[in-house]
Amino acid sequence: MAFTGLRGASSGLLAVLKKGSRLGRRNKDVVTVPTLKPAKAPIASLAPLNKIISTYLDPKDVERVREAYKLADNAHLGQFRTSGEPYITHPIAVTEICAGWKLDADSLMAALLHDVIEDQDVTKQELAEKFGTDVAEIVDGVSKLERLQFQTKSQQQAESFRKMLLAMSKDVRVILIKLADRLHNMRTLDAVSPEKSRRVAQETLEIYAPIAHRLGLNALFRELQDRCFKAIHPNRYKVLHKALMAARGNRREVLGKITEAVTVALPAAGIEAEVSGREKSLYSIFCKMQEQKKSFSDVLDIYGFRVVVNTLPECYLALGTLHQMYRPIPGKFKDYIAIPKINGYQSLHTTLIGPYGTPIEFQFRTHEMDHVAEEGVASHWLYKDDNVTLNDLQKRTHHWLQSLLDIQSQTGDSSEFLDHVKVDLFPDAVYVYTPRGKIISLPRGATPIDFAYSIHTDIGNQAVAAKINGEFVALRTEMKSGDSVEIVTSPAARPSIQWLNYVRTGRARSEIRHYLRTVKYEESVAFGKRLLKQAFESINIPYPDDNHPEWDKLAKSSGAASREEILADIGLGKRLAAVVARRFAPELAILATTAAQVDDYTSSGAAPIVIHGNEGQAVQLAPCCGPLPGDAIIGGIRMGHGLVVHMAECQVAQRQQVKEPERWIPVVWDTNTARHLNTKLDVTVLNERGVLGRLAATINDADSNILHLTMPDEGAATNLLHLTIQVDSRTHLARVIRSIRQIPQVQKIVRVKGANS
Template sequence: MNQEASVFLISDLCDLLEEYLEQDQVREIYRAYLFGAEAHEGQHRMSGEPYIYHPIEVARILADMRMDPQTIIAALLHDVIEDTPAVKEQLSSEFGEEVAELVDGVSKLTQIQFESKAEQQAENLRKMMLAMTRDIRVILVKLADRLHNMRTLGVMKPEKKRRIARETLDIYVPIAARLGMNTIRIELEDLCFKSIYPMRYKVLDNALKRARGNRKELVSKIETSIKHRLHQEGFEGEVIGREKHLFSIYQKIRNKVQTFSEVFDVYAFRIIVDNVDACYRVLGIVHNLYKPVPGKFKDYIAIPKANGYQSLHTVLFGPYGVPIEVQIRTREMHTVAEGGIAAHWRYKTGEAAGSTDHVRAREWLRNVLEMQKSAGDSLEFIENIKIDLFPDEVYVFTPQGSIMEMPRGATAVDFAYAVHTDIGNSCVAVKIDRRLAPLRTPLFNGQHVEIITAPNAKPNPAWLNFVITAKARSNIRHFLKNMQQDEAEQLGLRLLDKALSVYGVSFDEVQERRVSRLLNQYGFETPEQLLVDIGLGGRMAQLVARALMPDEEGKLESVAGEPHSQALVIKGTEGMLVNYAKCCHPIPGDPIMGFLSAGRGIVIHTSNCSNVADFRKHPEKWIDVQWEDEIEGEFPVGLRVDVSNQRGVLAMIAAAVADMGANIENVVMDEREGKFVTMAFTLTVRNRTHLAQIMRHLRSSKQVHKLIRS
């Protein structure tokens, strides 16, 4: 009985394939079915069906998309490497290298185990993305595989159903959306909704069925009205009343806090015409028929979405005041909107290479490959990629007049990295609509954006607080990671040389065999790795120095105190691995001490800082530091000023500070007893002497009653 059903299924698939493939191609696909059926002989799914049912259904989904023969064969054989004795070489000799690579690409996506679910999911997505960059058909087979698995999820336990559905919603649905495959996306979303929230799904489904009967008359009236007006104007467009799918209705109810009736009372129609010119003319006709809602028109034909989607969208005031959503598109746009990248698949004629959505998908995948190279691990990669998988676009203009597509909320720095990585790394300012603006400024539709660069500029770690695109985030992290490694190595060498100065040697003068022995002991491959670890605070330079100089017994006792060793000189312009504590704001001229912090390098505090008492419990992490004699640059410092509560007093203080060549970074005001106001300033000064001059100048004012450094 089961075998007969299987034969019926494959014959059904062959009938479907004969609609668009050659006879010899269909015969080759049938031969692949026989190979797969033999390989899966004796295997059954949890439902009790022969396992071969699943590959046939996956192939049927892809056949509905009109995919090429190699993809259909790969779908029929996608589990043979993983679940049967068959190997890649056997597939290659039987069906060619292309099919073998596709099957191998799909199989490799699920063959690795991890300690945590998050890491496993992240690594699986990472592998999927990399497989896509080699051949995008891998993900099409995987999406069809996941769709059939979701359709047959009913036999599994509720907790497993929820887990698989959640993974599908997190990974596969965004990928389907990014590739423009809306038909698959919508079905996956509804199936996930049904598995994660079965009761909510049931309630919403019943409500939809009840409401549907009451809408038929109005939908029919609007549809007839639009068709009649189109016919009057000489257009024979197809008008379809469409319904929002359940998951979309649920999302709107949940996210916009709307009731079911408010969401469902929006009537949606799709008008399909023959060409682009007709789209715009039909737009004018429907705007003439029903009044448009201001600000609700979107032209995705002139500026397509990232996944190639094109349509005109408008919202109208319909009869009885009901809102009507209308989408206007050509037949070709409709095909792309439903099938996405699969809609233009023509490997045998080579048309795919030139189609707009295919080019866009390739461009996106190139960016994915670039992100993969600079990401530290799978979790960082998935964090970056998920940002790109949920775009809501804005469109801005380059100085040359080209249109750049950016996610909503993207900043000028995101734009700079979108233009080119080198532009992003060296940007220092931005002009938005020909006016200077902060780099963190969010971009909006239609703005003209010009990035200003400088040859020696570097990315700022603070940019990570506001950039939102994956490309910007991954490139900034990659640059800073490399910069931190370089700084850590230089700082580690300075610290180790300082510790070795007790023995009268430098690191370069230590015998190579001693260094090699220590590297083996610590598990490092190169001296540079050891220096980076010291610079990042992972290892104490004094202890490493002891380990390198075991024969110098006479001097071992002096290492901890180092009474005659030189202090580490702080220049004031160090980067990421010499930090100045925000609790005490040390400035040149202050007595200071250094505290080694794991991963952060050296944190500089003033000697009388209130937090130093805690650090005294860990003397092994102190480091003797001193300021260099000549230091250029500005340092933040806190100042608390009690002034008379008079009009213009803040302007007076600001002017006095400016007269002394300092800058106010921040000010917080706290009214006290009506007569006085306490102002907490953060100033930037050159050194302790400069601060003293500012304080003297402020004290000379009658309005200033008390002045202390905070």
């Protein structure tokens, strides 16, 4: 059943008269004509699509696709692309790409209709009534947010991507249609201006191509990259393409020899295989030249071979056969069958030295693996079928899509959300193990913090140390494939803003920012209230209730949004509690901002702030001296950081107190303080075998924990060890020190109190 739509006087006159005033108002690539095109207008035929879908859809579904085509054909009547073609040719082409992936009828209908909400004011409700909720939801997910007004173009794009990716997280068909849409736009990019061509290509290279790779659509990924390269660097593309064509002719003899040898050797070994040569894409060659600063003539491995066999064991047998024929290059073997890439890709990779010393890459895979390698998540289309078990690729895809919802729940700003997602669209990955042997895939350059958040948010938030392959390492250490990673946690631990400098996953980044934004704010509000209450007590004024009119006046005059923001500013040190308190005392208002009044407050003998040690971000124990319960302490209000508690004898605190005396207030320890507080020790030991193990065991037996350890003089007769350990109090620290002194190799122990900080 073939059917054809005509863009001309043959159909849709009434529709044009009704809709002509609104056609194409939002799509800059569309030309709307006020009158009908002449009868010679190009014909947009659905016959090729019909031929494809008839091979795998039943007649009832084919008829549904036909009905969707009729609506799309009518909706886009009178519209023409910049190239002069009827606009309906675009949704037909997009649908043909989707049909090539054998997507279901709902997907194909949505592909045909994907622009009708955006361009033609057809409502989502109308689509749902005519074609069902699924089709309407998919079309809505694909549609851009042109109707909304944003402050900037980048904000508009970010919000569009956010909506698209969130719709994708609920139904992966959204992104498959969007990728098909972008592919056809890239194939017809010559019709638009060079400036727009470069802009669209850059956007495709940054967002859509990585998404295609992340979903395992490698054939699409490579085509998008090459087309983007051609649009962004047209001259470089031409030169490189010409060089590749020349190299193809020059190396034909070498490639022919290898092909002939391999096709003879594999059957001789009892292996039935399909052997095909392939070239690296122009864009990947260009990137390699850029990264390694090489000329084209220096890039030798632009050709490779793919060996497709029937069974998994034959992959390894074929590998062994070729290793006997040609010498393998050490370090160039990768087993993506045992450990698949995060997008489901499976294959054996090896690089061999071929005839004339030319390095040639070989890939070995089964027919099934080859299908997945080219079409990724679209290779095994499965949607809402409870009777079918998800394969590994679909599970991984589902896990990643679900993570988008997790990131969105922690992020309010569209641009920030897009930044987080871009982080996750990585081309490479490392594979590390949990203590129980489970494999976790993370982006290259990921740290134990990324690993911790990939396991659970609470593990990330409470991480204090990490072990890689049984050895303690810094939390910023980059992990390598094969590492076994263990996270040490503490209920008293909190995420640090410094972590954002070295985390690599979008989830870790969004979770850290969410914590700092919400928990720190709440803690700052609570601590600011404590400081303000103390300030009111010092001037003998009762603390005002939350509805006191002065709160609104103070907020308006100071640019704060609410009473909570004022309290948070006090807790973070952005406002002085004494100054805010005096705003509620009219007779003291004139003096409220004078340094004398602030000095009165700090020297008035007001009750000191009680420190528990677990207040969170609003109260920090100074890392320079590491104060412990039992130490004499003093607190400094630091702008943007809240209250920082130092030992009274800390030289850092003493210098700062001289510079800004108005920011220092009396503080004392609570009788019931937090456990697991950090302090530093310098331990001088004889450099003998086993001393570190004995030291660690002794500290552990004393109910303490080593968070960090460095040895600056590793080759000397004696070593000065810098330790950061966790203790409950000064008394507990003394007990730990006494235990360490019992080790014969220990010569000296000094508690670091900030004198050299």
